[in-house]
Amino acid sequence: MATLDIISPLPGVFYRRPSPESDVFVNEGDQVENTTVIGLIEVMKQFSDLTADAQGTLIRFCVDDSEPVEPGQVVAIIEIQE
Structure with missing residues (x-):
């Protein structure tokens, strides 16, 4: 199983949704x-x-x-489709 770490390119605050009232962009287990x-x-x-x-x-x-988050910090992990 090949994986890819998605890293933060810059320092800041990570948000999983576009606004507090919105659903998350993606969930664990979702295809991307x-x-x-x-x-x-x-x-x-x-x-x-x-x-x-x-x-x-x-x-x-x-x-x-x-x-x-800090630059270079792993934010998420993806299992790559081959």
Whole structure:
């Protein structure tokens, strides 16, 4: 089983949903594509999409919703479809 770590490109706060009232972008076990948004990283009120960057199954989030992240920190793990 090949996996891919999705890492935070910048420091900030990780959010799994686009707004507090919205559903999460994806859940563990969901199929994802290269362009699938799995969450947002907020830095000083600027929001950046964090995408899967691979086709496969999101197997685990390593960061909770609204948790601070650092550059290079693993946010989620994807099992890559071969």
